[in-house]
Amino acid sequence: MKHMKHDMILSPSGWRKVFASSGDEKDTFPDIGEKNRIIAALAADTFADYILAKRQNPAIILGIDTRPTGPQIADTMLRVFMARRIAVSYAGIIAAPEIMAYAHTADAFVYISASHNPIGHNGIKFGLNDGGVLSAEENASLIRAFEAKCDENNAGERITEVMSKCSEIDLEWVFAESVAVMREATSIYRSFAKTTISGTDILPKQNKFFALVRAFVSENPLGVVCDMNGSARTLSIDSSFLREIGMNFMAINNRPGQIAHEIIPEPENLVYVASEMERLQAEGRKDIKIGYMPDCDGDRGNFVVWNGRTNKAEVLKAQDVFALSVLSEIAYTIYMNESLPDRPSSGGALQPNTNGGTETKIAVAANCPTSMRIDDIAAAFGASVFRAEVGEANVVNLAREKRNEGYTVRILGEGSNGGNITHPAAVRDPLNTLFALLKLIFIQDSERGDGLFHLWCKASGQMDKYESCKNDFTLIDVLDTIPKYATTGVSEKRAILKIKSEDQATLKKRFQEVFEAQWDAQKDTLKKKYGFESYEAVATNGTDEKRGIGDFSESGRGGLKILLKGGDGKPLAFIWMRGSGTEPVFRVMADVSSAVPDYIQAERKLLEWETKMLLKADAI
Known part of the structure; x- marks a missing residue:
């Protein structure tokens, strides 16, 4: 096993893949298989490098959701952290808001979950002690380091040797202490919830x-x-x-x-x-x-x-x-x-x-x-x-x-x-x-x-x-x-497209050509039917929003929104698109104000229009 092909979707919201050894996203069997065990170990090793560079003698918290593959991933990652001499507290099954509140007491956390993805999926979220996941910039740095580890010669053999240095007695102690960890986490989370809900500490x-x-x-x-x-x-x-x-x-x-x-x-x-x-x-x-x-x-x-x-x-x-x-x-x-x-x-x-x-x-x-x-x-x-x-x-x-x-x-x-x-x-x-x-x-x-x-x-x-x-x-x-407003639901079938283009910036540039041609051809109809008299393109990348962009490809892998405005310049509707960071799909939606005549039907028509233009751009 020279190089490790990880096939994970890597994003700031979490690193995710189908961890079930069968590769079936609906599989409820707990086994992750040797390849996925190595991937989880390399992810842990990457975070170990990251946190050891930030803290001397760091302490981290690790928890899982209730997916069947969680315990095996946790066992793998615990072995790496302990072999790397990182103090780790295992919280077992714990809700994401709870482990993130509890993380304020440590240096960092690792949470094993694939959020809303199907049951055969699993994933990993990394964070420090500020109660949230790593920023996009920090996560990007972690991704580069992880992929470099996967590309190393004999990556699997090396990380297996690292795991072998974990003391079984120490590992048993961590599992035994998990009940006390969970009890402490619950107490801290309850106090934090009271502060958050009431707005005062x-x-x-x-x-x-x-x-x-x-x-x-x-x-x-x-x-x-x-x-x-x-x-x-x-x-x-x-x-x-x-x-x-x-x-x-x-x-x-x-x-x-x-x-x-x-x-x-x-x-x-x-x-x-x-x-x-x-x-x-x-x-x-x-x-x-x-x-x-x-x-x-x-x-x-x-x-x-x-x-x-x-x-x-x-x-x-x-x-x-x-x-x-x-x-x-x-x-x-x-x-x-x-x-x-x-x-x-x-x-x-x-x-x-x-x-x-x-x-x-x-x-x-x-x-x-x-x-x-x-x-x-x-x-x-x-x-x-x-x-x-x-x-x-x-x-x-x-x-x-x-x-x-x-x-x-x-x-x-x-x-x-x-x-x-x-x-x-x-x-x-x-x-x-x-x-x-x-x-x-x-x-x-x-x-x-x-x-x-x-x-x-x-x-x-x-x-x-x-x-x-x-x-x-x-x-x-x-x-x-x-x-x-009438708004496309994120889980609706019509909100999810399969796109062949891998370069999203190029796809959006082609979409711009199709959109501008359509706008010129239909602007009189759009004005008469919906009241749209102008548009504005908006790109979002990370925390940055750029209004009035002239080149749709500026949005890159981020979000692209087209605001559709009335005669007074105020937005009446928008269409939006972005490739998912956690699933192999391309998402689209429309949002239409009730100020638009027959706004519920208008949302359907706008989404159909956006979809046709995107598919045409994808075929160019």
Whole structure:
């Protein structure tokens, strides 16, 4: 075995491949085979070089999700780390937000997971002690080192010799200590969750926030249902945390590894938790109001809410979940921070601070294909929106950059995938999303000031809607007030293309030629039918967004968006494209405002138009 061909997809969001020894992405057998064992060992050796160059005597934490191949990958990587004299704590099965919170106590973490990919896949995420995965730049450096190791002569023999130097007695001790590690991680994660949800690390203020929650649910019983789908969250704090606050909590598919259906938490898989909510409601459990489903590593989660008008459980679209979270957390930032500008007046944006305090600039960081719903919401509150390329690491690092520029960025995330990241967390967490949604209900008008939904309705000029339901509003009422858009779902078949071109920059240059010809030929029709009078091309690479690019190939392997604008120059819609960094597919989508006539049909037509142009460009 001279050179090792690793066939991994390497991105800042994680290194992923089918680790099942059969090569079948649906395979549930735990064996990874010799080749994959060598690949995992070389990845560990690469990270060992990286962390030893940064720290003397480093300590790292390693954990897995519930995929069947996780234990064998973990055993392999532990042997390398221990042979390299790195102190490693093994957390076993642990949710991604939990290990990343726990990582604050160490120098780095390694997490074995393929997130939402099918069960035969697995992968590796690397991070330091800042609570998030490595930046795109740091990850790129790691990738180069890993590929160099794979290209070495006798790579397999060399790394096998390294692993042989691991003491079996020491390895047994690490496994024996994993129970204590998991217990400590749970305690730290619980404290971190309280800080993130409440927005303060001051214990009396946290207690005041959660006392408000307990008081509300004591008068308005609230039941939460989770379809764990055998994920790492089966061993996390969800049940105990919510019950301590006074909520009723139920779960289905609640054993680790009990993966009952596809892993990705999109509408086609949220039907199971919706069905359970409807079953419980039919049995008289009128407290059942909200449900969620995480992916296998327990960070991404999407939601279902009870619709009392239809007596049905309503699956929320990923973009709507993020929009509601943005609405809630911007309003909560205003509600909690007296140094912010004054409360919005009816029908207008925030007014300047007249109290002599330092004005805080509120901002949201999102990925490029996040719907323009959030731009409209942010504008109503006088907040800014900044965009990065797809990839959680890109959004997290963009938020950090903007904080360094003086912005308050409490809410960030990838609206195209759902869920949200709430600062100081640097990873998505269903609990943070759950509380973002519930804050809209819990925090109502009081002596402190207007509640969150009240603040939103004032800012967006919808006080009539607030007045009509202010005494008993639900999340469905809040949902009715957010800007209306038709947006392609990330998991829809029509959103995924197979492209032959390997050079994405060249493909996008060819797409530009096709698009410009189509625009010239159809601009009168586009204006008459949809109101589009101009366009602007936007490229996102890492944390950098370039507006008004003249050469579409500037987007390279990053995101390319075409904003379609009305006569006033404001965007009415966009089409977007990017090759996936974690799967061998090319993703496309369209986002269309309800200001466009027949906007739901327009979204379908625009996506069809984009697809035809891309396939034509691919064939050139």
